[in-house]
Amino acid sequence: MKIEIDLNNILGNEYGVETLEESVRRQVVDKLAHEIKSGIGKKIDSEISALIGSEIKVAIKDKMPGLVDYILTNPYSPIDAYGSRGKETTFRDQLIKSINENMVYKKERYGDGESVFTKAVDSVISEHVRLFEKNFKDLITKDVEKQTLDFALSKMKEKFKIEL
Numbered sequence: 471m472k473i474e475i476d477l478n479n480i481l482g483n484e485y486g487v488e489t490l491e492e493s494v495r496r497q498v499v500d501k502l503a504h505e506i507k508s509g510i511g512k513k514i515d516s517e518i519s520a521l522i523g524s525e526i527k528v529a530i531k532d533k534m535p536g537l538v539d540y541i542l543t544n545p546y547s548p549i550d551a552y553g554s555r556g557k558e559t560t561f562r563d564q565l566i567k568s569i570n571e572n573m574v575y576k577k578e579r580y581g582d583g584e585s586v587f588t589k590a591v592d593s594v595i596s597e598h599v600r601l602f603e604k605n606f607k608d609l610i611t612k613d614v615e616k617q618t619l620d621f622a623l624s625k626m627k628e629k630f631k632i633e634l
Contacts, residue, residue, distance in 0.1 A: 542560065542561050542562040542565075543562060544560065545558050545560050546559065546561075548564075572586070572587055574587065575587065575588050
């Protein structure tokens with residue numbers, strides 16, 4: 471019985487048979503090439519992202535005023551859920567209509583479903599009432615104290631027959 475082992479099959483790979491020195495050199499070169507490529511890729515990605523970000527800021531600064539004006543004044547026909555076209559309108563008109571519809575003071579019984587406008591009005595009113603109440607109490611307290619002290623002083627003068 472004869473057993474033959476071909477070390478080329480064991481030690482070889484896709485690069486053929488290589489020595490230990492060649493293998494180390496190849497692996498070091500592959501690793502360095504991979505690191506350089508990934509580093510350059512990251513650098514390119516960051517530079518492109520910065521460039522795109524700055525260009526977008528410039529474009530927004532240049533185009534935004536005209537775009538907002540275009541959006542507000544350009545007529546369109548609203549389409550409902552069933553595909554029917556509505557009367558032609560503009561975003562400005564719809565915005566004004568929505569603001570007018572929502573700026574209605576309507577007090578609900580338990581506060582459910584109150585609009586933001588109603589809540590804001592109630593908040594402002596309650597704050598003013600609270601301030602008025604505080605100022606009124608301060609004023610009354612000072613006035614009552616003064617009248618009470620004046621009355622007590624006059625009664626003491628009367629009782630002890632003191633004249634100042």
